[in-house]
Amino acid sequence: MVVADLFIAGTETTATTIRWTLVYLLHNPEVQEKCFREIQEHIGQRRRPSMKDKSSLPNVEATILEVLRRADIGPASLPHAVSHDVQFRGYTFPKEATVIVMLDSVLQDPDVWGDPDNFRPDRFLDDNGKVIKKEEFIPFSLGRRVCLGESMARMELFLFLTTMIQRSKFVPVDGQMPSLDGVIGLTHSPKPFVIKAVPRI
Numbered sequence: 431m432v433v434a435d436l437f438i439a440g441t442e443t444t445a446t447t448i449r450w451t452l453v454y455l456l457h458n459p460e461v462q463e464k465c466f467r468e469i470q471e472h473i474g475q476r477r478r479p480s481m482k483d484k485s486s487l488p489n490v491e492a493t494i495l496e497v498l499r500r501a502d503i504g505p506a507s508l509p510h511a512v513s514h515d516v517q518f519r520g521y522t523f524p525k526e527a528t529v530i531v532m533l534d535s536v537l538q539d540p541d542v543w544g545d546p547d548n549f550r551p552d553r554f555l556d557d558n559g560k561v562i563k564k565e566e567f568i569p570f571s572l573g574r575r576v577c578l579g580e581s582m583a584r585m586e587l588f589l590f591l592t593t594m595i596q597r598s599k600f601v602p603v604d605g606q607m608p609s610l611d612g613v614i615g616l617t618h619s620p621k622p623f624v625i626k627a628v629p630r631i
């Protein structure tokens with residue numbers, strides 16, 4: 431069961447985030463070019479990216495963070511339950527009541543992000559181009575039951591996406607743009623779309 435949990439929780443989530451990244455790269459070719467140029471400058475085409483490169487690629491990192499925020503693949507996290515009666519803001523949550531925490535109320539909060547509907551990786555960069563850590567960035571939830579695979583997911587996303595952008599340019603097919611509206615199922619995932627990967631090397 432433990433191995434099955436890791437596979438189920440670990441494959442759909444990361445694959446869906448990669449698919450959303452491709453959708454947003456098609457809609458924002460300037461973001462794709464910025465990431466490609468950064469990868470070219472720091473890694474080039476002769477070797478594969480490694481985790482050691484992460485700190486040198488703030489634009490790639492900011493793009494991944496913005497996809498995780500905007501695509502919001504687990505908007506309602508996982509259901510929880512209270513272990514004893516809890517009073518909160520005048521409400522009583524009786525023992526064992528199911529509690530569904532809406533992560534998207536934070537990830538898409540206009541008071542926090544200003545323009546949450548816009549895909550804008552720069553919001554995660556400071557004036558010196560360094561990645562900013564934001565307390566409200568909670569796509570992996572928070573607290574004791576925070577996603578157990580967060581660090582693995584961050585590593586996978588960095589290595590897969592850096593390699594993909596290094597090697598291919600992603601473009602629409604016959605001008606068909608994928609929809610930015612997702613489908614809610616196990617995760618919030620993009621609708622099926624076609625895409626062309628043009629080799630860079």
Ligand code: HEM
Pocket residue numbers: 435436437439440441443444447503504507508509569570571572574575576577578579580582583
């Ligand atoms: C982009 C990728 C991922 C996202 C956005 C994500 C998000 C989440 C979220 C929102 C939760 C619910 C936390 C809560 O109950 O409050 C969760 C739980 C969990 N995730 Fe992930 N996850 C990702 C990748 C992974 C990977 C790669 C693994 C394992 C290899 C994994 C394993 C788990 C497990 C086992 C739980 C349940 C933890 C518990 O209940 O204690 N996840 N994840």
